[in-house]
Amino acid sequence: MNEKLEYLKSRVAARKMSRREFVGRATAMGVSAAAAGSMFASAARAAGPMRGGTLRAGLSGGASSDTLDPALVASEATHGILRCWTDHLVNVSPSGEIVPRLAEEVGSSPDAKTWHFRIRKGVEFHNGKTLTPEDVVATIERHTGDEAKSGAQGIVKGIESMAIQGDTVSITLSQANADFPYLMADYHLAIQPNGGKDDPNAGIGTGAYMIESNEPGVRTAFKRNPNDWDENRGYADNVEILVINDATARTSALQSGQVDMINRVDPKVAGLLDRAPNLTVKNVSGRGHYVFIMRIETDEFVNNDLRMALKLAINRQEMVDKILRGYGSAGNDFPINAAYPLFDDTIEQREYDPEKAAEYYRKSGHDGSPIILRTSDAAFPGAVEAAQLFQESAKAAGIPLEVKREPSDGYWSEVWNVKPFCASYWSGRPTQDQMYSTAYLSTAEWNDTQWKRPEFDAMLIEAKAELDPAKRKELYSRMARMLRDEGGLILPMFNDFVDAISTRVMGYEDDPNGELMDHFAMQRCWVEA
Amino acid sequence: MHPVMKLVAQRLALGILLLFAASVLIFAGTQILPGDVAQSILGQSATEKTLANLREQLGLNEPAVTRYFKWLFSALQGDLGTALTNGADIAESLGRRLKNTLFLAACAAVVSVPLAIALGLIAVRFRDRWPDKLISALTLTTISIPEFLLGYVLAYFIAVKLGWAPSVAMINDSMSLFEKLQAVALPVAVLTMVVLAHMMRMTRAAILNVMQSAYIETAELKGLSGLEVIRRHALPNAIAPIVNVVMLNLAYLVVGVVVVEVVFVYPGLGQYLVDHVSKRDVPVVQACGLIFAAVYIGLNMVADIVSILANPRLRHPK
Numbered sequence: 001m002n003e004k005l006e007y008l009k010s011r012v013a014a015r016k017m018s019r020r021e022f023v024g025r026a027t028a029m030g031v032s033a034a035a036a037g038s039m040f041a042s043a044a045r046a047a048g049p050m051r052g053g054t055l056r057a058g059l060s061g062g063a064s065s066d067t068l069d070p071a072l073v074a075s076e077a078t079h080g081i082l083r084c085w086t087d088h089l090v091n092v093s094p095s096g097e098i099v100p101r102l103a104e105e106v107g108s109s110p111d112a113k114t115w116h117f118r119i120r121k122g123v124e125f126h127n128g129k130t131l132t133p134e135d136v137v138a139t140i141e142r143h144t145g146d147e148a149k150s151g152a153q154g155i156v157k158g159i160e161s162m163a164i165q166g167d168t169v170s171i172t173l174s175q176a177n178a179d180f181p182y183l184m185a186d187y188h189l190a191i192q193p194n195g196g197k198d199d200p201n202a203g204i205g206t207g208a209y210m211i212e213s214n215e216p217g218v219r220t221a222f223k224r225n226p227n228d229w230d231e232n233r234g235y236a237d238n239v240e241i242l243v244i245n246d247a248t249a250r251t252s253a254l255q256s257g258q259v260d261m262i263n264r265v266d267p268k269v270a271g272l273l274d275r276a277p278n279l280t281v282k283n284v285s286g287r288g289h290y291v292f293i294m295r296i297e298t299d300e301f302v303n304n305d306l307r308m309a310l311k312l313a314i315n316r317q318e319m320v321d322k323i324l325r326g327y328g329s330a331g332n333d334f335p336i337n338a339a340y341p342l343f344d345d346t347i348e349q350r351e352y353d354p355e356k357a358a359e360y361y362r363k364s365g366h367d368g369s370p371i372i373l374r375t376s377d378a379a380f381p382g383a384v385e386a387a388q389l390f391q392e393s394a395k396a397a398g399i400p401l402e403v404k405r406e407p408s409d410g411y412w413s414e415v416w417n418v419k420p421f422c423a424s425y426w427s428g429r430p431t432q433d434q435m436y437s438t439a440y441l442s443t444a445e446w447n448d449t450q451w452k453r454p455e456f457d458a459m460l461i462e463a464k465a466e467l468d469p470a471k472r473k474e475l476y477s478r479m480a481r482m483l484r485d486e487g488g489l490i491l492p493m494f495n496d497f498v499d500a501i502s503t504r505v506m507g508y509e510d511d512p513n514g515e516l517m518d519h520f521a522m523q524r525c526w527v528e529a
Numbered sequence: 530m531h532p533v534m535k536l537v538a539q540r541l542a543l544g545i546l547l548l549f550a551a552s553v554l555i556f557a558g559t560q561i562l563p564g565d566v567a568q569s570i571l572g573q574s575a576t577e578k579t580l581a582n583l584r585e586q587l588g589l590n591e592p593a594v595t596r597y598f599k600w601l602f603s604a605l606q607g608d609l610g611t612a613l614t615n616g617a618d619i620a621e622s623l624g625r626r627l628k629n630t631l632f633l634a635a636c637a638a639v640v641s642v643p644l645a646i647a648l649g650l651i652a653v654r655f656r657d658r659w660p661d662k663l664i665s666a667l668t669l670t671t672i673s674i675p676e677f678l679l680g681y682v683l684a685y686f687i688a689v690k691l692g693w694a695p696s697v698a699m700i701n702d703s704m705s706l707f708e709k710l711q712a713v714a715l716p717v718a719v720l721t722m723v724v725l726a727h728m729m730r731m732t733r734a735a736i737l738n739v740m741q742s743a744y745i746e747t748a749e750l751k752g753l754s755g756l757e758v759i760r761r762h763a764l765p766n767a768i769a770p771i772v773n774v775v776m777l778n779l780a781y782l783v784v785g786v787v788v789v790e791v792v793f794v795y796p797g798l799g800q801y802l803v804d805h806v807s808k809r810d811v812p813v814v815q816a817c818g819l820i821f822a823a824v825y826i827g828l829n830m831v832a833d834i835v836s837i838l839a840n841p842r843l844r845h846p847k
Binding site for chain 1: 612614615616617622625626681684685688689692695696697699701703791792793794796800801804805807808810813
């Protein structure tokens with residue numbers, strides 16, 4: 001029987017046999033249907049990518065008011081669409097390295113202040129125009145300035161000047177930054193002909209797929225770019241992205257086979273969905289985190305003993321189990337986890353310890369009046385329940401928390417970054433430097449915990465300019481420990497990206513940079529015929 | 530002039546007047562939204578300069594009355610302006626969505642209106658017997674269940690378990706009519722269940738009311754069969770209230786189905802409006818409001834005109 005099975009598998013690997021036929025024959029030999037299905041998948045995967053067919057993705061986060069302009073991309077569906085038709089100078093690999101794309105070589109001056117990107121030759125835009133270094137410079141220019149309204153404005157802010165020498169674009173920064181290539185991987189900075197200055201919504205790029213029809217908030221259809229410069233992608237002939245904002249509608253579309261992959265599976269149903277035939281749930285730990293923010297400069301939280309008491313009074317594992325249903329991992333009160341390059345995994349995990357929390361609470365000399373914790377559904381999915389769990393675990397340590405539910409409308413303008421103690425969400429950034437610069441630098445606009453330490457800022461700037469990874473890692477580790485023990489951040493959990501894909505989709509790989517392989521799934525996966 | 534024509538003309542004029550009143554309300558409503566429109570569009574990225582630029586661009590510096598008439602006249606010429614969020618021509622994108630919405634509404638109406646009236650007639654014929662009770666129980670059950678729940682249940686059993694119809698009713702221009710009909714099968718089923726009871730009960734009540742009349746007794750004494758009496762003598766005289774409730778439900782099918790659109794991912798007008806409301810895209814909201822008001826007023830006007838024409842006393846005055 002084994003010989004026969006091996007023969008069938010070899011037929012699959014040679015693409016001579018369909019799934020239906022394989023499963024039919026294998027089950028006739030006494031193999032269970034589920035086992036036969038996975039055998040088929042591994043045999044087909046071993047055969048390598050297959051070209052042809054149509055790949056359909058059902059994505060949340062689209063609206064009829066969306067545009068194709070890369071500068072304005074802010075939600076999942078628009079991000080997924082952008083990935084299909086554009087390329088960037090560089091990408092970030094799943095393991096956190098820089099992958100050269102339209103820039104075939106990246107280098108810097110020794111002080112990390114000037115960066116050189118050698119632009120790939122022979123790349124054509126969908127309209128037939130050849131990619132030039134001028135297009136790259138024009139793209140970056142378009143995202144600069146107040147009128148740009150670009151999501152990448154903060155990223156290009158640090159650029160002092162740009163110059164073109166032959167094939168190379170040289171970018172000089174106002175301040176040294178060893179992570180600069182990571183910034184250029186930002187999805188807003190998609191390279192467009194003449195930087196999209198003529199028509200940012202034209203949808204003309206160098207990507208694996210060309211836009212065939214685009215109905216914002218409904219459906220975008222792509223066909224394969226016949227002149228694609230990269231052979232190792234764009235396997236399906238056609239890609240369709242359907243906007244399905246309703247979570248239940250998304251799962252039923254996958255179950256009924258109308259789409260091949262979906263993003264943002266509700267953790268409440270992910271376990272059940274995974275048991276359904278013909279699909280798999282993929283969860284990948286990312287950098288997003290659910291947090292409780294204490295503002296250090298308020299009367300209450302100026303006292304580090306009280307902050308420490310609250311950090312010890314939260315049951316992290318319980319939160320991961322009950323709020324994320326296991327699709328996530330416990331946090332350690334600093335915003336970095338193993339998904340970041342240069343993460344120090346030797347930092348001790350903080351555990352729930354009501355006795356020690358009670359001790360710190362006594363030491364803080366708090367008057368015993370209820371501490372008001374503001375929360376809302378807008379903060380993160382399950383934020384109200386998480387606050388109630390926190391209230392209970394703190395009660396066991398004798399710390400009185402009062403949960404106050406705020407309306408979702410206006411939460412980000414009236415409560416977050418305003419009230420002393422509230423629930424919040426951070427989506428994470430590609431590098432530690434960016435994460436810390438966005439929210440933990442004294443002068444950062446979004447410094448929501450009011451963490452203002454000159455020595456911390458100094459280390460951040462030192463690490464930014466440091467090209468030796470070992471030294472940078474040491475600096476980041478010291479910063480993490482400092483923030484963990486003295487900061488105003490309570491970080492109980494990092495949430496996973498939860499996707500679900502049909503078993504006819506091959507080539508899916510975990511990528512902590514974002515959901516659906518950082519939205520590369522549409523061009524790097526293939527479907528069995 | 531024939532008195533009926535006069536009545537109809539009066540009703541038409543009233544409808545147009547009403548539409549103007551609605552346009553004033555819509556315009557005023559979007560003006561009294563808290564905060565400045567330019568401010569809410571720009572949000573955090575608002576600076577003095579960008580605010581001034583946008584105000585200029587939107588013409589917010591002119592008095593409201595001038596802006597209202599400008600908006601009204603261009604709307605009358607079919608120019609609804611461009612969306613603030615994506616710069617798309619509103620008339621064009623709204624037209625496509627309106628077409629989809631009307632398609633879904635028409636499909637649902639073609640199924641539900643004859644079904645409701647037929648069920649109503651059957652209920653009258655078998656009044657207080659088991660067919661009447663069964664029809665009432667079933668239609669009242671489906672109207673009582675929230676439409677999103679009906680949608681999910683149908684999607685689960687019919688699309689996921691049985692695979693008879695797609696759960697995503699996304700139609701586009703490249704589909705044939707048959708493919709489109711198959712795509713909208715589930716939303717049409719849900720909408721039918723939602724509107725059936727109202728129209729069926731009204732048909733039943735209106736006809737029962739007429740059934741008390743002396744001429745029905747005469748018809749029965751003439752020896753006509755039960756259904757024949759209802760069809761030839763009762764229904765024509767009960768048409769006005771039935772048409773009224775049918776039009777009300779048709780209006781609902783056009784303007785009130787956003788929940789069904791979301792559940793079945795249908796690219797209709799409701800979803801389009803909601804997307805733009807959340808982004809405070811005022812021109813789009815105004816345009817949608819105008820379309821919805823026109824549909825409501827138009828259908829109600831049709832109902833009134835039909836009842837005028839259906840009234841023999843008005844048709845044949847002394």
